[in-house]
Amino acid sequence: MDQTMRERTGGRPGVPAAASHGEPTGAVAVAQGVHWIGALDPDLRTFDVILRTANGTTYNAYAVRGRDGVAVIDTVKEDFTEAFLARLEQVARYDEITALVLTHLEPDHTGAVPELLRRAPQAHIYVSHRGLMVLRGLLKDDLEHRAYTAVDTGDTVSLGDCTLAFLCTPYVHWPDTQCVHVPERRLLFTCDLLGCHFCDGRLFNDRVGDFRFSFEYYFEHIMRPFKRHVAGALDLIEPLEIDLIAPGHGPILRAHPRQYIAQYRRLVDPRLRAEVGRDEKTLLIFYVSAYGATARMAQAIHDGASENPHVRVSLYDLQGGEVAPFVNLIEATDGLVFGTPTINGDAVRTIWDLLSGLVDIETRGKLGAAFGSYGWTGEAVRMVEERLRGLRMQVPEAGLRIKLHPTDAELEACRDFGRRLSGHLTGHLSGHLSGSAAGPVAPKEIDMAALG
Amino acid sequence: MAKAKLTFSDVAITVNVPSGTRIIEISEKVGAGIIYGCREGDCGTCLTHIETGSEHLSEPSVLESKILKENLAGRHDRLACQCQVLSGEIKVRPA
Ligand SMILES: Cc1cc2nc3c(=O)[nH]c(=O)nc-3n(C[C@H](O)[C@H](O)[C@H](O)COP(=O)(O)O)c2cc1C
Ligand code: FES
Ligand SMILES: [Fe+2]
Numbered sequence: 402m403d404q405t406m407r408e409r410t411g412g413r414p415g416v417p418a419a420a421s422h423g424e425p426t427g428a429v430a431v432a433q434g435v436h437w438i439g440a441l442d443p444d445l446r447t448f449d450v451i452l453r454t455a456n457g458t459t460y461n462a463y464a465v466r467g468r469d470g471v472a473v474i475d476t477v478k479e480d481f482t483e484a485f486l487a488r489l490e491q492v493a494r495y496d497e498i499t500a501l502v503l504t505h506l507e508p509d510h511t512g513a514v515p516e517l518l519r520r521a522p523q524a525h526i527y528v529s530h531r532g533l534m535v536l537r538g539l540l541k542d543d544l545e546h547r548a549y550t551a552v553d554t555g556d557t558v559s560l561g562d563c564t565l566a567f568l569c570t571p572y573v574h575w576p577d578t579q580c581v582h583v584p585e586r587r588l589l590f591t592c593d594l595l596g597c598h599f600c601d602g603r604l605f606n607d608r609v610g611d612f613r614f615s616f617e618y619y620f621e622h623i624m625r626p627f628k629r630h631v632a633g634a635l636d637l638i639e640p641l642e643i644d645l646i647a648p649g650h651g652p653i654l655r656a657h658p659r660q661y662i663a664q665y666r667r668l669v670d671p672r673l674r675a676e677v678g679r680d681e682k683t684l685l686i687f688y689v690s691a692y693g694a695t696a697r698m699a700q701a702i703h704d705g706a707s708e709n710p711h712v713r714v715s716l717y718d719l720q721g722g723e724v725a726p727f728v729n730l731i732e733a734t735d736g737l738v739f740g741t742p743t744i745n746g747d748a749v750r751t752i753w754d755l756l757s758g759l760v761d762i763e764t765r766g767k768l769g770a771a772f773g774s775y776g777w778t779g780e781a782v783r784m785v786e787e788r789l790r791g792l793r794m795q796v797p798e799a800g801l802r803i804k805l806h807p808t809d810a811e812l813e814a815c816r817d818f819g820r821r822l823s824g825h826l827t828g829h830l831s832g833h834l835s836g837s838a839a840g841p842v843a844p845k846e847i848d849m850a851a852l853g
Numbered sequence: 854m855a856k857a858k859l860t861f862s863d864v865a866i867t868v869n870v871p872s873g874t875r876i877i878e879i880s881e882k883v884g885a886g887i888i889y890g891c892r893e894g895d896c897g898t899c900l901t902h903i904e905t906g907s908e909h910l911s912e913p914s915v916l917e918s919k920i921l922k923e924n925l926a927g928r929h930d931r932l933a934c935q936c937q938v939l940s941g942e943i944k945v946r947p948a
């Protein structure tokens with residue numbers, strides 16, 4: 402059994418996957434003049450290393466027929482080229498294809514592009530500006546023989562009686578992602594946005610099984626780190642007239658499509674109001690402590706930081722909670738402090754568990770700091786600081802380490818550490834962390850050396 | 854040593870930097886929205902719009918020019934991982 406097959410059956414060579422609902426035999430009509438020409442991949446269990454799926458996925462590609470031509474929207478993963486071309490051939494001749502639109506150039510949607518272009522060399526390729534460079538990587542020297550255009554929001558291509566209207570929606574989840582609206586048919590192609598890894602031959606959201614868990618799981622792991630960009634995409638999408646959403650994976654959303662957009666909006670917006678005032682910053686202190694030394698430091702840092710009336714400080718013992726809810730807290734906070742003793746030359750496991758959970762959220766630019774008690778080597782604090790920098794957080798204060806239990810003087814140093822952290826949040830110190838929400842004020846000026 | 858003022862307008866921060874500093878050395882530390890991929894001038898991810906002061910940046914290398922061209926970059930767009938700040942006041946934001 403070859404390597405790709407083994408990957409697809411989730412590392413169980415020879416065990417065929419059971420498939421939920423059969424594959425449609427041909428192209429499937431989706432809207433007036435629009436067909437699904439994608440492929441089903443029921444054996445897939447792990448996608449992009451990080452995502453799991455219990456019944457596979459679909460690679461959705463579409464053909465849009467207008468009076469003056471046919472547009473193909475995306476293709477499929479390379480292994481499925483044959484099925485894709487067979488479906489395409491049922492609804493269009495290759496010489497009728499005038500446009501090939503790529504919503505982003507990830508291999509699961511562009512695997513059949515080279516073969517399609519061999520058969521339909523006249524097809525004009527449309528990608529976003531950021532997609533051009535990836536397109537060059539995909540087609541190499543062949544690109545020079547192709548007609549292609551980089552498009553942006555506001556650009557349109559006419560197929561005679563209908564229009565492809567492009568929306569530049571970068572980073573959902575690749576740099577080059579774009580959506581395509583066909584106003585005359587009230588439908589929207591959304592690339593991976595509003596998609597999910599769910600494989601069911603019945604194709605439409607009102608016919609497949611309940612896939613809500615997949616929809617939200619996909620958002621959590623693919624879109625959530627790009628929330629800001631997803632919000633930007635929703636701003637463009639929400640005003641459009643839409644009766645049907647055609648994503649790149651999973652069910653086609655034809656029954657109440659707006660509810661799926663609304664659900665994305667809910668997932669992008671904070672779940673619950675954090676109940677903090679507009680002029681208030683939040684600072685979370687997480688710690689683990691075996692013998693109480695790091696806990697006492699945490700308390701003192703909390704007390705010092707809390708002296709600042711514009712900073713709401715919270716203290717959490719990581720041993721008292723599950724990691725996942727803390728990830729939600731962290732997503733909405735301005736500053737984060739981690740306390741850990743050094744145990745066997747490392748920070749404790751719970752801290753690493755929480756830090757590794759932060760890949761799903763945007764941490765860039767938040768204030769970060771570390772502290773902890775130690776016995777003789779004390780490397781944990783530095784290791785945590787490195788990780789915080791790796792998460793693109795700003796770490797303006799060198800981590801605070803104290804040997805064994807803190808003395809009164811050392812507790813005062815902890816309080817002072819807390820005061821300085823709050824100061825960074827409210828701008829009383831070098832202050833650059835407080836700029837982002839402040840609107841059009843004069844830029845804060847700092848020296849490069851102050852950045853550490 | 855010659856100094857320059859580099860402003861990231863998306864986060865409203867100005868940093869005083871020595872001449873020769875690359876934007877990439879600073880932007881992540883101040884939390885600016887410029888995003889990097891390869892970090893070596895190959896992928897075009899770090900495309901950055903120079904709002905003012907593009908004359909104070911180093912001339913694009915052959916490599917940078919090629920990637921800029923491939924990305925249909927405008928006259929005031931540069932790769933943040935490549936171009937160096939030389940002098941004067943420069944204002945940038947993610948492209
Ligand atoms: C099993 C164990 C391993 C330890 N390993 C280290 C170590 O590698 N380096 C170090 O500096 N301290 C080490 N220590 C000492 C602790 O870091 C020190 O006791 C610290 O004050 C504990 O802080 P806490 O009271 O917050 O748990 C170790 C302690 C224990 C119990
Ligand atoms: S990060 Fe790839 S070109 Fe700059
Ligand atoms: Fe994708």
Ligand SMILES: [Fe+2]
Nearest residue numbers: 507509593649
């Ligand atoms: Fe995809």
